[in-house]
Amino acid sequence: MTDGETPTTRPAKPALALVAHDQKKEAMAAFARTHVARLAAFDLYATGTTGGRIMEAAPSLPVTRLKSGPLGGDQQIGALIAEGRIQALIFFVDPLTPMPHDVDVKALTRLAELYDIPMALNQATAELIITHPDSVARPA
């Protein structure tokens, strides 16, 4: 853009996926409430139930809700990562409960590793990412 030109499109926001296992949903809702302003800088995607909890906790945040994790939501987020459409993943994992869809969880985290996007698997790391939004690349 040169001087005097009006931008016709706003720069794309980076996309952030938010996922929480059942025992961590309360923590995810609190995280969304605490960081509502910072989260608004991202296009937000979430698995179904997590997305519902975030929208209850922070109604001003638009969230694209995918399927529930056990019904394919983790795989949908993985596919978006593979397509370069998700730039970071915050996943509050429950390390104490066996999951019927454990293979989907593994596949999701594997794709985040493979495509080398910032990935937080616990709250401490999520706080680091959300308080350092420049650590997340803008979409190409």
Ligand SMILES: O=C(CO)COP(=O)(O)O
């Ligand atoms: O199971 C999940 C992640 O593995 C999360 O899915 P929900 O947000 O639909 O509960």
